Amino acid sequence: MNRENWNTRAERRSARLARAGEALPGQLDGKRVATAAAAALLSAVLEPGDRVCLEGNNQKQADFLARTLMQLDPQRVHGLHMVQSVLALPEHLDLFEAGIAKRLDFSFSGPQGTRLAQLVSSGRIEIGAIHTYLELFARYFVDLTPQVALVAAQAADADGNLYTGPNTEDTPAIVEATAFSGGIVIAQVNEMMEPGTLPRIDIPGGWVDFVVLAPKPNVIEPLFTRDPAQISEIQVLMAMMAIKGIYAEYGVQRLNHGIGFDTAAIELLLPTYGESLGLKGKICRHWALNPHPALIPAIEAGWVESIHSFGSELGMEDYIRARPDVFFTGRDGSLRSNRAFCQAAGHYACDLFIGSTLQIDLDGNSSTATQGRIAGFGGAPNMGADARGRRHASPAWLKAGREARDGRAGAAGTPRGQKLVVQMVETFREHMQPAFVETLDAWTLQKQAGMDLPPIMIYGEDVTHILTEEGIANLLLCRTDEEREQAIRGVAGYTAVGLARDRAMVEKLRERGVIRRPQDLGIDPRDATRNLLAARSMRELVRASGGLYQPPGRFRHW
Amino acid sequence: MNRENWNTRAERRSARLARAGEALPGQLDGKRVATAAAAALLSAVLEPGDRVCLEGNNQKQADFLARTLMQLDPQRVHGLHMVQSVLALPEHLDLFEAGIAKRLDFSFSGPQGTRLAQLVSSGRIEIGAIHTYLELFARYFVDLTPQVALVAAQAADADGNLYTGPNTEDTPAIVEATAFSGGIVIAQVNEMMEPGTLPRIDIPGGWVDFVVLAPKPNVIEPLFTRDPAQISEIQVLMAMMAIKGIYAEYGVQRLNHGIGFDTAAIELLLPTYGESLGLKGKICRHWALNPHPALIPAIEAGWVESIHSFGSELGMEDYIRARPDVFFTGRDGSLRSNRAFCQAAGHYACDLFIGSTLQIDLDGNSSTATQGRIAGFGGAPNMGADARGRRHASPAWLKAGREARDGRAGAAGTPRGQKLVVQMVETFREHMQPAFVETLDAWTLQKQAGMDLPPIMIYGEDVTHILTEEGIANLLLCRTDEEREQAIRGVAGYTAVGLARDRAMVEKLRERGVIRRPQDLGIDPRDATRNLLAARSMRELVRASGGLYQPPGRFRHW
Incomplete structure (x- = not known):
């Protein structure tokens, strides 16, 4: 036998959890972490060079966790390898400018495409590869498995059960790959609910380690609306x-x-x-x-x-x-x-x-x-x-x-x-x-x-x-x-x-x-x-829907 | 508007659940159904012509539910359209001989391939198509969505939470497609456990309607073992x-x-x-x-x-x-x-x-x-x-x-x-x-x-x-x-x-x-x-594993 220890992932996980426990005295209620303690949590859990999936979907964004990552000390947390499908927010690139992240595997960068090219040519980002979505998810189970996943959901309870509402999107793929490989899953949510009261469970609590109430609802883009x-x-x-x-x-x-x-x-x-x-x-x-x-x-x-x-x-x-x-x-x-x-x-x-x-x-x-x-x-x-x-x-x-x-x-x-x-x-x-x-x-x-x-x-x-x-x-x-x-x-x-x-x-x-x-x-x-x-x-679309479709403000011209 | 009713799936679901409730007086404990009542449950829930996924995986088989289906009266339940990845058990084909099932979309029939060909040529089975696994799962979300899913898990609790143990296999794809389209999900399990005591939750209870304790553990094949x-x-x-x-x-x-x-x-x-x-x-x-x-x-x-x-x-x-x-x-x-x-x-x-x-x-x-x-x-x-x-x-x-x-x-x-x-x-x-x-x-x-x-x-x-x-x-x-x-x-x-x-x-x-x-x-x-x-x-494989690998009996020649 060449290896002496086959539990390094589990041990690393325990060490991360132990650090989180120490960093958050009295701030853990079940799996709930106080909003103000989010940065302390990430700082405790993350290790330099970690492979991290920061949920950037086509629509839903874990924006609070992205901003929280930006608050970390690059002396302590640096060189992260981000594996996320979409780079939609400025913070997604700020992380690289700050040195907190170094390497990137992704699918789509949309509005951040120009800045991304600049950061690549200045050597601040190493791009692993650009993928189609399902290809990136597939690699989560092979050679790009996240060690830490930072996801977004509509609501959670203290047991960590997540309700994603209509925008489940990438969350199940990310969480499954991370939770079953000794990783840590942290979710930001728009709402904290009592156990047993979630409208439905999209992700079982046992797959989730920490849930944090975000100060405001996660960013979400109406990308597919055409006037x-x-x-x-x-x-x-x-x-x-x-x-x-x-x-x-x-x-x-x-x-x-x-x-x-x-x-x-x-x-x-x-x-x-x-x-x-x-x-x-x-x-x-x-x-x-x-x-x-x-x-x-x-x-x-x-x-x-x-x-x-x-x-x-x-x-x-x-x-x-x-x-x-x-x-x-x-x-x-x-x-x-x-x-x-x-x-x-x-x-x-x-x-x-x-x-x-x-x-x-x-x-x-x-x-x-x-x-x-x-x-x-x-x-x-x-x-x-x-x-x-x-x-x-x-x-x-x-x-x-x-x-x-x-x-x-x-x-x-x-x-x-x-x-x-x-x-x-x-x-x-x-x-x-x-x-x-x-x-x-x-x-x-x-x-x-x-x-x-x-x-x-x-x-x-x-x-x-x-x-x-x-x-x-x-x-x-x-x-x-x-x-x-x-x-x-x-x-x-x-x-x-x-x-x-x-x-x-x-x-x-x-x-x-x-x-x-x-x-x-x-x-x-x-x-x-x-x-x-x-x-x-x-307006005619709204009428066709019998008044059920409610376009976002920017599309309301009447 | 051409349609007057957009809730036919939900109404059909309610009707199925109501029939189940009537058919099982005193035999429902939460989502638990008494083993002896399984045939009554299926008879109440199923309708002629239903699209049914009977979990036949490459390895794990919902064999008790397959046998239970065979007990139904073909006068009452007939013409089912089976959409299942693997036909492994004789019962999977008996259903067609009995007239309970009529149409089949699948991926692999292995040992049943000869009999399947005979049933096709005698007109007892209409084959929709043969698929590769992921292709069949994809169609569960497009044009082959099951109305009823009959799956197998290791254990369940009264809330319907499922623990699949090591053979999760097709279950998440089947259950997700069925549960979120107004279908009915019924699971046979090897063990019934108290709420909160499942070793882990693989499928949230909210996605499952009924759980039945099988009289013996589900069939499972060591397909990938080579001496x-x-x-x-x-x-x-x-x-x-x-x-x-x-x-x-x-x-x-x-x-x-x-x-x-x-x-x-x-x-x-x-x-x-x-x-x-x-x-x-x-x-x-x-x-x-x-x-x-x-x-x-x-x-x-x-x-x-x-x-x-x-x-x-x-x-x-x-x-x-x-x-x-x-x-x-x-x-x-x-x-x-x-x-x-x-x-x-x-x-x-x-x-x-x-x-x-x-x-x-x-x-x-x-x-x-x-x-x-x-x-x-x-x-x-x-x-x-x-x-x-x-x-x-x-x-x-x-x-x-x-x-x-x-x-x-x-x-x-x-x-x-x-x-x-x-x-x-x-x-x-x-x-x-x-x-x-x-x-x-x-x-x-x-x-x-x-x-x-x-x-x-x-x-x-x-x-x-x-x-x-x-x-x-x-x-x-x-x-x-x-x-x-x-x-x-x-x-x-x-x-x-x-x-x-x-x-x-x-x-x-x-x-x-x-x-x-x-x-x-x-x-x-x-x-x-x-x-x-x-x-x-x-024996040398067992030795290489440090005694951890325990081959099934048929492979033990020493």
Whole structure:
């Protein structure tokens, strides 16, 4: 036997707990720690170099614990290795500037992307890797297991039982990995309740070591709310093409929508344009999706059978409570979200993912990475990849697979289904930046940040359709790199990439149905008006919900 | 609004609970139901056509509830749609013969595969689809959500809290999907305990409706135990090639092993042959793996840093309890397994999957499907597929990706990592059946069973290496279908497929390192003796564990 001691994790845990007990005389009530003692608790529990998961979700943030970490003495606590899915708050990066944290493994940094890139280039942060969410959770159980988890919940009792309410999100994955590997779990909560009175238990108390009442409720972002007033008629046109040219064509029943106005337009067209095509019950029945307010009219019109969610959405609480046939809810009536299971659902149980991007190259590779920012891609790589382990069939998946393999020999010709992965972009973005480029910024960023690979969000090999206002390019039907390139150029409009098309080849691709224009789909662009939207404003969304949807203040314009 | 009622699930749930209350006068104590009343409970709760998850795991079986289902009157309960990962017990199929169940979605049927095929061809079972585990769990949250879940746990209290002990397995995924969609959760348990005395809580009581004490402990199978005495010297040779020619070559740190003697041989060679190559600490540090007894010597020699498990293994309880630095364990000392998270780990956090198969064709497609049996593939498709959503790099993954893409243009040439997926087979199986075939039996089975696609376990496009006693074929380096075919023929030995090789081309592939023989790897087959095994018998495994491992009776030959 080479090892003398197989209990180092348990002993380290005991030592952490003992230090916490000493540091908090009289301030422990069961597992409850006084708010004022939070910094003393973290200082006692943490050790230099610890692997720490500070719950930064896509929406819910353990913001009080983040601020508390910032109060620690870097002489005592330093060099932490942060393993957290989202860097959303300034404090998440302050920790690195202060030297308290050193290394980072994450999924998405959103608004902190520019500052993150600066800290990397100045050597204040070592980035381990950027992950898609489920990939990061998977590593929690393999080689990135947290020694300390700092999570957020709605309420707790003195036994440590947690009620997460609608935003369960990453919490179960984080806590399970930490609690069953000798780690320490600390939760900030908005409310402390008496044992037996929690509306439901989302995390058993035995998995949690300390609970602290936060001085104010945790930060939470309404990331998935899009005001219908801002949807353009070009977006309506593109949404019509998506519904008629892709959803109806393949019979897509189970799907995930990315974030943004493009997909919000699709959601708002289902009960109008979709209804006029007779598609109700034939498409879009099951969703892996946050509770998008833009989906309310389709739900009310009876289009939607089920929605499982990664997280919740602010303002949707009462609406969800009133529609328990559609959403996954607890006995308390509020949503039970779960990012790990919803990502698994998006990967393995959906036939289509559709989302937007900033840049697409001539191979069909797409990325939202831009120079000077390190942002990550959240769930897109997981959902925007062909799930090659999938074995159950559906008409949509089989048709996509047939199109991809028809006429091919050898291993590439073996029959197999394929996931539909659609990139939906206008040819020019804001400030007239072209969405189609010869070379992705990702290549420059790779060099700048010393990455092993360029940060590509969705690979050309996995994209099946590119949809712009000019038409749909079906990459499944392309048989050579040249065909793919011309199919992409053929929908790239007046961008330099689009203008450089081989017109004869593009016309041939159109004859073969590889490229389809609105008129090829029987869509008259003049019909693409905002009148087709089932709700044209936040107010109409509220009305569609029967007054149950309560948008956050910033979305209330009436 | 098209719908008048959005609470049908909740109302149906209330009706089920009300019927249960009426059917069990005086037999309910909290959530506890008397054993004798189990049939009355199921009869009251179930409705014809219900979607039911009867927990059939890879190991743990809700066998008492399965037998209880069989006692129901098919006039009252019939046409159930079973959604369960494993069909292991005769009762699982008896239900279909009796007409109580009609439709089936599953992952693996193992010993019931022949009978399942007979029931399908006689029209007694409609198969929805065969899934890989994580895929089936994903559908629990999308379009196969159970209305009733019948699960198994070690112990419960009257509040419904469940202690699963080491075999948590599928239970959290099943219960979460059912409990948060208005379903009913019923658990059979081996032991009823007083509130507050459960060793730990694996499933909160609020998610569970009824608990029943089973008359005897649930069935559990030691599926992953392999007696080292049965490992052949050919398997030792192949294991040497795997370690030196693949694990060391790519620097594989994180991995999953399939079930069988081939991979058991690798596990038993790490502390001997692996040690002699100086590989300790350089390979095989992190595992997504059930607690294989064959890994004990490597663990004891300090090779293994962490193991996360799908389920547990009978006899390993005390050993796991004594090695908490390595395994994920609860405060009670026993394993916390979780098949959903471990499959995610196998998919996204491992660099290599290695397993065996029954047949491989000339495109590299492999399958364990044989005529007259419908068996499914369990976790193999999920772990034996390139995880195309993965974005974090490792040396092994980058090297495999470079080999696959070197010299390629277009989308196929965009740099990207790749998972190592190894199929390890002797060229002839038992009864001199060739492992290499021109055409997989899967194609016949597809026709027999009316499947949409042939049941291929691992696609040629995803396999990176084929390892036989003749050598290693590295399919990553093949550039044409013909090269792949000859690389496969080149390691297919004296099978008809192997004998039909193009000798000149095979030699060229060998010069390029596409095919590597033992001598190319510096391995002398005469060194491949059973003396290299760190344990040569069950007794030596027990000794290596310091007497902590307690093999089930059938493995005790001394």
